[in-house]
Amino acid sequence: MIYIPAAVDVAALQDTTLLNMGIFGLFVAVTMVIVLRASRNNKTAADYYAAGRSFSGSQNGTAIAGDYLSAASFLGITGAIAINGYDGFMYSIGFLVAWLVALLLVAELLRNTGKFTMADVLSFRLKQRPVRIAAAISTLAVCFFYLLAQMAGAGSLISLLLGISDWGGQALVIMVVGALMIMYVLIGGMKGTTWVQIIKAILLIAGAAVMTLWVLAIYGFNLSSLLGAAVETSNNPNVLNPGLQYGKTETSKLDFMSLGLALVLGTAALPHVLMRFYTVPTAKEARKSVVWSIWLIGLFYLFTLVLGYGAAALVGAETIKGAPGGVNSAAPLLAFYLGGPLLLGFISAVAFATILAVVAGLTITAAASFAHDIYASVIAKGKADADTEVKVARRTVVVIGVMAILGGIFANGQNVAFLVALAFAVAASANLPTIIYSLFWRRFTTQGAVWSMYGGLASAIILIVLSPVVSGAKTSMMPGANFAIFPLSNPGIVSIPLAFLLGWLGTVLDKKREDRSKQAEMEVRSLTGVGAEKAVDH
Amino acid sequence: MGNSARTPDVAASADFEEVQATEQFKELRRRHRSFVFPMAVAFLLWYFAYVLLADYAVDFMSSKVWGNINVGLIMGLLQFVTTFAITGWYVSYSNRKLDPIAAEIRHGIEGHEFDKAGNRVGGATP
Numbered sequence: 051m052i053y054i055p056a057a058v059d060v061a062a063l064q065d066t067t068l069l070n071m072g073i074f075g076l077f078v079a080v081t082m083v084i085v086l087r088a089s090r091n092n093k094t095a096a097d098y099y100a101a102g103r104s105f106s107g108s109q110n111g112t113a114i115a116g117d118y119l120s121a122a123s124f125l126g127i128t129g130a131i132a133i134n135g136y137d138g139f140m141y142s143i144g145f146l147v148a149w150l151v152a153l154l155l156v157a158e159l160l161r162n163t164g165k166f167t168m169a170d171v172l173s174f175r176l177k178q179r180p181v182r183i184a185a186a187i188s189t190l191a192v193c194f195f196y197l198l199a200q201m202a203g204a205g206s207l208i209s210l211l212l213g214i215s216d217w218g219g220q221a222l223v224i225m226v227v228g229a230l231m232i233m234y235v236l237i238g239g240m241k242g243t244t245w246v247q248i249i250k251a252i253l254l255i256a257g258a259a260v261m262t263l264w265v266l267a268i269y270g271f272n273l274s275s276l277l278g279a280a281v282e283t284s285n286n287p288n289v290l291n292p293g294l295q296y297g298k299t300e301t302s303k304l305d306f307m308s309l310g311l312a313l314v315l316g317t318a319a320l321p322h323v324l325m326r327f328y329t330v331p332t333a334k335e336a337r338k339s340v341v342w343s344i345w346l347i348g349l350f351y352l353f354t355l356v357l358g359y360g361a362a363a364l365v366g367a368e369t370i371k372g373a374p375g376g377v378n379s380a381a382p383l384l385a386f387y388l389g390g391p392l393l394l395g396f397i398s399a400v401a402f403a404t405i406l407a408v409v410a411g412l413t414i415t416a417a418a419s420f421a422h423d424i425y426a427s428v429i430a431k432g433k434a435d436a437d438t439e440v441k442v443a444r445r446t447v448v449v450i451g452v453m454a455i456l457g458g459i460f461a462n463g464q465n466v467a468f469l470v471a472l473a474f475a476v477a478a479s480a481n482l483p484t485i486i487y488s489l490f491w492r493r494f495t496t497q498g499a500v501w502s503m504y505g506g507l508a509s510a511i512i513l514i515v516l517s518p519v520v521s522g523a524k525t526s527m528m529p530g531a532n533f534a535i536f537p538l539s540n541p542g543i544v545s546i547p548l549a550f551l552l553g554w555l556g557t558v559l560d561k562k563r564e565d566r567s568k569q570a571e572m573e574v575r576s577l578t579g580v581g582a583e584k585a586v587d588h
Numbered sequence: 589m590g591n592s593a594r595t596p597d598v599a600a601s602a603d604f605e606e607v608q609a610t611e612q613f614k615e616l617r618r619r620h621r622s623f624v625f626p627m628a629v630a631f632l633l634w635y636f637a638y639v640l641l642a643d644y645a646v647d648f649m650s651s652k653v654w655g656n657i658n659v660g661l662i663m664g665l666l667q668f669v670t671t672f673a674i675t676g677w678y679v680s681y682s683n684r685k686l687d688p689i690a691a692e693i694r695h696g697i698e699g700h701e702f703d704k705a706g707n708r709v710g711g712a713t714p
Contacts, residue, residue, distance in 0.1 A: 136661075153675060310636070337682065574697075
């Protein structure tokens with residue numbers, strides 16, 4: 051007999067706080083033991099950043115799914131579909147199709163040419179200093195936006211689960227989450243982080259699968275009746291049609307295009323995803339990991355379609371919007387409706403774990419980028435030994451952790467998927483043109499790379515600051531102010547083409563030519579894997 | 589910078605410009621690009637066609653096909669299908685057309701070959 055209350059009583063959620071905390075505590079305890087075991091042989095920089103390149107393609111693929119299926123995917127997309135219907139589904143499609151860019155154009159070539167960070171690849175055949183600094187700065191910027199989104203998700207979840215709506219209480223819990231994350235990364239390095247991501251991916255996908263089957267079972271495994279019920283509850287047939295959120299005006303339609311562009315081009319330029327390709331021994335394993343992650347991620351996004359419309363049908367958009375945590379609370383509320391306190395506890399623990407794992411992955415990427423690209427290559431001019439570099443990386447972890455905690459305390463209420471889409475736009479603008487040009491365009495020069503990276507980064511961030519996201523609307527971060535002269539909330543449609551254009555312009559106007567032999571070396575290495583393969587045979 | 593995860597780079601002294609100029613390498617590059625470039629263009633066009641339809645052809649996307657399932661939903665699900673299909677296609681193409689030739693060139697540069705058990709079985713001189 052399935053326990054189905056007539057309506058979701060949000061206030062009743064708080065009675066389950068202890069259970070939620072218990073399940074979450076169990077997850078933390080189990081993963082901490084694994085992280086401690088994994089970290090026993092963390093000795094070199096390659097161990098710390100790239101987990102000694104010891105993971106198999108399927109393990110890494112699961113970890114990539116764990117890294118990628120963030121709170122944005124689970125809480126954000128489910129909420130977006132529950133409230134905005136079809137327009138929310140667009141996130142799922144964009145986030146998935148984007149993996150083809152990574153699979154076809156980036157993953158293997160990058161695995162063959164780099165060592166630890168994205169900057170390794172970008173500066174391979176160009177001038178080290180300027181390109182490395184630019185790549186490190188854009189890595190830090192993208193990680194910061196992504197962290198902000200995850201922390202906003204943590205805030206939403208906490209306010210829902212613990213019923214803590216006062217600022218101080220939420221801040222305290224965000225601090226606890228942040229402190230845990232710092233511990234994972236400090237102790238476990240990339241290996242520990244990868245294991246946390248693998249465990250979390252399995253739990254998340256399994257939890258979503260159970261909920262999906264449950265929702266479908268309620269409607270006799272008939273998708274059409276589920277959709278019909280969503281229409282009935284929301285009293286709006288348009289939840290099944292495109293345009294509910296973005297179809298209102300010509301500007302919002304353009305915004306939708308901009309979002310679509312940022313989603314599909316962002317993934318292959320996300321530094322924390324790119325860094326994962328270095329944890330496998332060969333390009334073939336890198337390919338295998340992308341294939342695994344495409345299957346897992348695709349499957350999960352199919353689940354979100356059912357979960358989103360399920361939440362719309364069973365919980366109802368009004369209840370979701372009214373709950374503490376707002377849009378982001380659709381998935382936990384649906385869990386509560388289906389399985390009562392126990393399923394809610396499990397799903398919330400999984401959501402917490404999701405945030406923890408993604409934040410850990412972002413933090414180690416940002417720390418590696420700072421220590422490896424800025425400290426070792428620029429400040430110490432290549433003279434730092436690996437031990438010092440890892441020491442710097444560990445200190446950076448603490449600094450970034452503290453920044454994430456502060457950011458999380460201040461970023462609240464925005465849809466997590468939406469915030470992540472901004473990180474995608476920044477990544478696609480700042481990184482993708484240079485990645486593509488340096489892999490495929492022989493003539494590409496340092497000036498082109500620097501123009502494209504700084505131009506893309508600056509235009510994306512400036513347009514976000516001048517957009518309705520920051521000011522001029524009720525939902526803005528600063529609703530009181532109004533300096534929103536850029537009408538779109540996602541800058542991708544302007545900043546991504548601009549960055550490609552700047553990369554081309556900077557190159558054709560550059561009087562200097564790059565080292566011909568370096569280009570040959572990069573091309574041969576990227577396609578054949580010479581020097582990067584076979585390491586496992588010895 | 590330490591890079592202890594890898595064995596000493598046997599390719600460090602190779603003349604990459606020479607390798608790049610060989611017919612074998614040009615063939616590898618041609619095979620790689622003749623697959624990934626058209627495929628990337630194709631899926632991006634298909635994806636943006638879908639986004640444009642969802643954005644500007646709302647009535648068409650909203651037309652019901654079966655029960656509450658409309659054209660938009662079917663096209664969205666087709667995006668999943670094509671993504672999975674292209675993934676599978678690329679993997680089989682790389683296994684057949686790219687990996688063998690890449691391995692040959694790699695062995696040529698590294699100056700030796702390994703059999704399946706990892707034993708050295710001779711090969712070109714470096």
